[in-house]
Amino acid sequence: MVTPEDRGLRVFRLAERGLRRVFGSLEERVMSAVWARGRATIAEVQQALGGDVSFNTVMTVMNRLVAKGVLKRQAAAEGRASVYIPVTDRRTFQRTLTRKVSRGLIEDFGEDAVVQFVDVLEEVDPELLRKLRERLEREGTKGSAPADVHRDGAGS
Incomplete structure (x- = not known):
């Protein structure tokens, strides 16, 4: 891609x-x-x-x-x-961009970046954090970003 x-x-x-x-x-x-x-x-x-x-x-x-x-x-x-x-639709562009930025932050700053994501989620969107926790409990910590965690609920 x-x-x-x-x-x-x-x-x-x-x-x-x-x-x-x-x-x-x-x-x-x-x-x-x-x-x-x-x-x-x-x-x-x-x-x-x-x-x-x-x-x-x-x-x-x-x-x-x-x-x-x-x-x-x-x-x-x-x-x-x-x-x-x-070249691509807006939604795909945004997803690709956010994945690239997230990957870069995690590769550069590791645990600090992950902790900040969680802290910011708690401040900005507790419901999204709840969905993420449910997804992690269902699937464990392996895999990519959950499709059902996106704000609009559309999934991938």
């Missing part, structure tokens, strides 16, 4: 929130617009952004996202605009 690191996303901004931790503000808005449509032209994304960003700026950002490997450009028939398509 292609990881966010493989896609040219090498920066993680602690002070930001959501996907702005790995995308710039405008990149995040562009990706959200493309993910919402499944595919989009530059003009469609510019319109989705409310027209407050120039066509050339949107084009530059979208082409940078192609270079980073999160969008792909599909050449259009003669006289038609190219279409940009996300």
Whole structure:
């Protein structure tokens, strides 16, 4: 599987929130617009952004996202605009990203990272921590992140 690191996303901004931790503000808005449509032209994304960003700026950002490997450009028939398509859906991107970040923290900081995850879960979402404990009791400590622990309850 292609990881966010493989896609040219090498920066993680602690002070930001959501996907702005790995995308710039405008990149995040562009990706959200493309993910919402499944595919989009530059003009469609510019319109989705409310027209407050120039066509050339949107084009530059979208082409940078192609270079980073999160969008792909599909050449259009003669006289038609190219279409940009996300390499993966938003949910898969987020899961891959969070797995990569979690793995890096655990590899770098081991038990300290795990203890902090548990402490933060207790503060932020005790119900999610309860689900994690139930899953660990059912399956032991081996295996990967439980599918039924995700916030939306959708599983994998």
